[in-house]
Amino acid sequence: MIARPMAEPTLAQRLLDGDRRALARAITLVEDNRPEGWELVREVYPHTGRAEVVGFTGPPGAGKSTLIGALTKARREAGRTVGVLSVDPSSPFTHGALLGDRIRLSEHFLDPGVFIRSMANRGALGGLSEAALQAALLLDAAGREDVFVETVGVGQAEIDIIDHADTIVLVLMPGSGDSIQALKAGVMEIPDVIVINKADHPLTDTMVREIRGVLSLANLERTPEEARALWRVPIVKTEASLGRGIAELVQRLTEHRAHIVAAGELERRRARNLRGEVLAIATARLRHRLEEDLHADPEFQRLLTEVVRRRLDPASAATALLEREGPLSAR
Amino acid sequence: MIARPMAEPTLAQRLLDGDRRALARAITLVEDNRPEGWELVREVYPHTGRAEVVGFTGPPGAGKSTLIGALTKARREAGRTVGVLSVDPSSPFTHGALLGDRIRLSEHFLDPGVFIRSMANRGALGGLSEAALQAALLLDAAGREDVFVETVGVGQAEIDIIDHADTIVLVLMPGSGDSIQALKAGVMEIPDVIVINKADHPLTDTMVREIRGVLSLANLERTPEEARALWRVPIVKTEASLGRGIAELVQRLTEHRAHIVAAGELERRRARNLRGEVLAIATARLRHRLEEDLHADPEFQRLLTEVVRRRLDPASAATALLEREGPLSAR
Numbered sequence: 001m002i003a004r005p006m007a008e009p010t011l012a013q014r015l016l017d018g019d020r021r022a023l024a025r026a027i028t029l030v031e032d033n034r035p036e037g038w039e040l041v042r043e044v045y046p047h048t049g050r051a052e053v054v055g056f057t058g059p060p061g062a063g064k065s066t067l068i069g070a071l072t073k074a075r076r077e078a079g080r081t082v083g084v085l086s087v088d089p090s091s092p093f094t095h096g097a098l099l100g101d102r103i104r105l106s107e108h109f110l111d112p113g114v115f116i117r118s119m120a121n122r123g124a125l126g127g128l129s130e131a132a133l134q135a136a137l138l139l140d141a142a143g144r145e146d147v148f149v150e151t152v153g154v155g156q157a158e159i160d161i162i163d164h165a166d167t168i169v170l171v172l173m174p175g176s177g178d179s180i181q182a183l184k185a186g187v188m189e190i191p192d193v194i195v196i197n198k199a200d201h202p203l204t205d206t207m208v209r210e211i212r213g214v215l216s217l218a219n220l221e222r223t224p225e226e227a228r229a230l231w232r233v234p235i236v237k238t239e240a241s242l243g244r245g246i247a248e249l250v251q252r253l254t255e256h257r258a259h260i261v262a263a264g265e266l267e268r269r270r271a272r273n274l275r276g277e278v279l280a281i282a283t284a285r286l287r288h289r290l291e292e293d294l295h296a297d298p299e300f301q302r303l304l305t306e307v308v309r310r311r312l313d314p315a316s317a318a319t320a321l322l323e324r325e326g327p328l329s330a331r
Numbered sequence: 332m333i334a335r336p337m338a339e340p341t342l343a344q345r346l347l348d349g350d351r352r353a354l355a356r357a358i359t360l361v362e363d364n365r366p367e368g369w370e371l372v373r374e375v376y377p378h379t380g381r382a383e384v385v386g387f388t389g390p391p392g393a394g395k396s397t398l399i400g401a402l403t404k405a406r407r408e409a410g411r412t413v414g415v416l417s418v419d420p421s422s423p424f425t426h427g428a429l430l431g432d433r434i435r436l437s438e439h440f441l442d443p444g445v446f447i448r449s450m451a452n453r454g455a456l457g458g459l460s461e462a463a464l465q466a467a468l469l470l471d472a473a474g475r476e477d478v479f480v481e482t483v484g485v486g487q488a489e490i491d492i493i494d495h496a497d498t499i500v501l502v503l504m505p506g507s508g509d510s511i512q513a514l515k516a517g518v519m520e521i522p523d524v525i526v527i528n529k530a531d532h533p534l535t536d537t538m539v540r541e542i543r544g545v546l547s548l549a550n551l552e553r554t555p556e557e558a559r560a561l562w563r564v565p566i567v568k569t570e571a572s573l574g575r576g577i578a579e580l581v582q583r584l585t586e587h588r589a590h591i592v593a594a595g596e597l598e599r600r601r602a603r604n605l606r607g608e609v610l611a612i613a614t615a616r617l618r619h620r621l622e623e624d625l626h627a628d629p630e631f632q633r634l635l636t637e638v639v640r641r642r643l644d645p646a647s648a649a650t651a652l653l654e655r656e657g658p659l660s661a662r
Contacts, residue, residue, distance in 0.1 A: 038646055045644035059509035060516035134646065152518050177506035178390035185391035187483050271639045278638060279625070281649035283618045290613060307609060308602045313376035315369055315465065318612035 011036075012043045018081075018143045020115060027117055030134040041134050044141035049270070051083070051140035051147045052257060055165030060152055062173045063197040067240040067249075068148045072108055074246050075146050081113045083144035087132045087151040087161050088120040115144060130284055132161040133277060163273050166266060167256050169193045172211075174201035184214045190233060192256050195249060199237035208235055231259050293325065342367075343374045349412075349474045351446060358448055361465040372465050375472035380601070382414070382471035382478045383588060386496030391483055393504045394528040398571040398580075399479045403439055405577050406477050412444045414475035418463045418482040418492050419451040446475060461615055463492040464608060494604050497597060498587050500524045500580075503542075505532035515545045521564060523587050526580060530568035539566055562590050621656065630655065 014022035029037030056064045065086065072082045108114040119132050132149070139147045151162055162168060170191035172179050182188035194211060196204055215233055234252045238245030260266040294300040303320055306312035312320075345353035360368030387395045396417065403413045439445040450463050463480070470478045482493055493499060501522035503510050513519035525542060527535055546564055565583045569576030591597040625631040634651055637643035643651075 042644045042647050046641050049641050059512050060518060061508075061512035130646075137644070152513070152516065173508075175506070175508035177392075177504075178509035181390050181392040182483070185483065187391060271635075274638045274645055275635055277645040278635065278648045278652070279618075279622065281646055282621060282652050283614075285649065285653060286617045286621065287614045290617065291610065294610070304602075304606055304609065307605045310377050310380050313373045313468070314605060314608040315461075315612055316373050317609045318616065321609070321613050322616060 012040055015040070015044060015138065015142050016047055020112060023115060023138060023142045024117070026138050027119075027135045030138070031119060031131050033131070037134065041137055045137060048137050048140040051144055052167075053136065053140070053147045053149065053165045054167045054169060054253060055149045055151070055162040056169050056171055057151055057162050057191070058171035058195075059173075059176055059179055062171045062176065063240050064150050064171045067171055067195065067197055067238060067246075068150055069108065070238075070240045070243050070246045071148065071249065072114055072146075073243070074250050076108075076111065076113055078250075080145040081143065082108075082115070083139035083142070083147045084114070084116045085132060085135055085139065085147065085149045085161075086116075086118040087128060087149065088118060115139065115142075129161045130281055133164055136161065136164055163276060166260065166269060167192045167253060169195055169253075171195045171197055172207070173198040174203040174207055176207070180207070180210050180214065183211070184217070190215070190218055192231060192233065193249070193252050194233060194235045195238055195245075196235065197238050197240050199245065200239055204237060208237070211235055231256065290321075290325065294321065297324075299324065343371055346371070346375060346469065346473050347378055351443060354446060354469060354473045355448070357469050358450075358466045361469070362450060362462050364462070368465065372468055376468060379468050379471040382475055383498075384467060384471070384478045384480065384496045385498045385500060385584060386480045386482070386493040387500045387502055388482055388493050388522070389502035389526075390504075390507055390510055393502045393507065394571050395481050395502045398502055398526060398528055398569060398577075399481055400439065401569075401571045401574050401577045402479065402580065403445055403477075404574070405581050407439075407442065407444055409581075411476040412474065413439075413446070414470035414473070414478045415445070415447045416463060416466055416470065416478065416480045416492075417447075417449040418459060418480065419449060446470065446473075460492045461612055464495055467492065467495055494607060497591065497600060498523045498584060500526055500584075502526045502528055503538070504529040505534040505538055507538070511538070511541050511545065514542070515548070521546070521549055523562060523564065524580070524583050525564060525566045526569055526576075527566065528569050528571050530576065531570055535568060539568070542566055562587065621652075624656065625652065628655075 009017070011022055011026060015026050026037065026040050029040060031037075056068060058064055068084055072084065075082050108116060117135065119128060119135060132151075136147055136149060149161055149165055151160075168191040170179070170188075170193070172194065173196065179188065183190065196207055196211075212235070219230070234255075236245055236249045236252055238249060240246065257266075260269065300321060303312065303317045307314055307317050340348070342353055342357060346357050357368065357371050360371060362368075387399060389395055399415055403415065406413050439447060448466065450459060450466060463482075467478055467480060480492055480496055482491075499522040501510070501519075501524070503525065504527065510519065514521065527538055527542075543566070550561070565586075567576055567580045567583055569580060571577065588597075591600065631652060634643065634648045638645055638648050
């Protein structure tokens with residue numbers, strides 16, 4: 001009897017089985033904005049929601065990649081599989097601020113239990129963050145138990161990938177004066193966990209005190225009931241390059257997860273995040289289509305010339321453009 | 332003979348005559364998103380384009396308000412009229428990070444040659460920055476020769492008011508390590524002028540050297556022709572609270588203006604900014620309308636529930652929503 005070739009498993013099946021090459025291929029598809037990529041996410045989406053997604057944000061140079069590398073090591077030792085997504089919004093002239101940091105994750109490159117991917121392609125429809133969101137869902141569907149998402153904390157993007165995380169970690173270093181001022185002024189949101197990396201620096205403890213001050217100020221604004229139910233944001237000192245403080249960070253992350261699960265907050269957070277994602281994707285697509293339409297539209301060029309010549313103001317030009325565009329925009 | 336009452340001048344006429352109360356009223360109208368406000372901007376727009384608009388950005392606490400106060404004093408002594416717009420994106424719990432800083436501008440409150448306005452209202456259609464853009468046009472139309480726009484450098488907004496400026500000044504202080512890292516990594520754009528305020532700090536000169544390093548790195552990426560035509564970003568050390576360094580800053584701002592005028596760059600910059608503003612206003616309105624539609628749409632609630640239950644992925648939900656919304660979105 002001649003052995004008949006078995007039917008090739010589909011990309012979705014291989015991805016759900018945790019096949020690394022399938023995962024890599026799938027992320028490339030969403031990064032390149034290929035219809036098969038979107039279709040794939042649609043297909044595997046029912047298998048998502050199992051990963052514990054932790055987002056790392058903070059200024060460039062604080063050591064986020066090194067920290068994630070150390071954390072990955074700890075999670076591997078605990079027998080868990082890890083996916084890392086580095087989302088790099090830096091300008092083309094620096095050729096990727098975070099891509100260079102991948103080197104710091106290189107000790108994990110040969111471990112099949114770790115999957116690392118950097119994304120910096122801005123060409124995609126809806127932008128980098130939309131593709132990153134799809135990639136995070138793919139990592140989740142592929143059975144990665146921990147998904148670490150790294151991004152520079154400069155919320156420029158319409159769809160901020162950090163909003164997809166269950167737990168948000170702000171990584172600072174001694175010298176992160178601007179970030180502390182931004183927390184104090186309320187222009188940066190209070191995260192779930194604060195890490196001060198490079199904590200061998202003599203100014204570390206001064207910094208811890210400053211942050212404690214900011215956090216207690218934020219608490220003053222809450223009612224006593226809110227304050228009791230509230231997660232107390234821990235400040236963890238680390239020296240990620242030496243592995244110091246990582247055990248404590250793992251502990252705090254575990255506690256935060258237990259807290260949001262017990263309080264029903266995890267579900268609420270995810271529902272809110274998903275709602276925001278749907279709206280953000282829809283808006284990004286509308287804008288993309290508007291820009292495409294305008295690019296080919298001689299009337300847009302005429303209106304712009306009128307604006308530049310100070311004969312038509314920008315808001316009236318926007319109104320005129322939207323009137324040309326159909327029902328959603330014409331009202 | 333009985334004196335007949337003269338026809339009341341319109342709000343637009345009074346604004347164009349430089350009437351301060353008319354200006355204050357007009358800005359309130361755009362801030363409250365009243366149709367009369369938009370109509371007014373439309374009417375006076377042909378009289379804009381004369382003001383020299385300088386934008387000040389940088390982390391909270393760097394002393395932007397104090398610097399603008401000192402600069403305002405210098406410009407008044409040179410006989411020029413000044414308008415100041417503080418745009419405050421901080422969270423409600425701090426009750427306005429910049430509003431408190433208005434006190435630092437208080438010495439100018441009684442001078443009719445200075446008009447100061449803080450904007451922090453997020454309720455407006457299209458958001459704070461769109462209203463701030465309209466307000467900047469109103470200050471320009473009212474004949475303010477210098478318009479200073481202040482905002483925290485955390486480009487969250489879709490329409491960044493700083494993009495309306497002819498000259499962009501980044502205000503740092505010793506301790507602004509995060510901002511320097513962000514410049515270095517290319518996640519923050521290189522401004523036209525860099526100010527290091529609070530320059531009595533012993534670490535100021537170290538900081539100047541670090542910034543010089545970043546700037547020369549950015550220059551390496553340019554062709555020799557680009558580099559020759561290029562504006563060399565000056566670093567100005569100030570102690571704004573004592574008026575120190577302000578004369579040099581005035582000098583550098585004047586030089587930058589001469590540079591962009593001579594090179595034809597001012598016109599190019601304004602044309603590019605106006606184009607961006609038209610697109611940003613149109614997009615903000617599309618999103619606002621989409622959100623309004625969805626709010627009242629039971630089908631949206633049904634789709635969201637499907638997403639939360641992991642039966643429908645966010646991108647497919649966005650597609651389904653846009654299909655309900657009409658031609659611009661349905662293609």
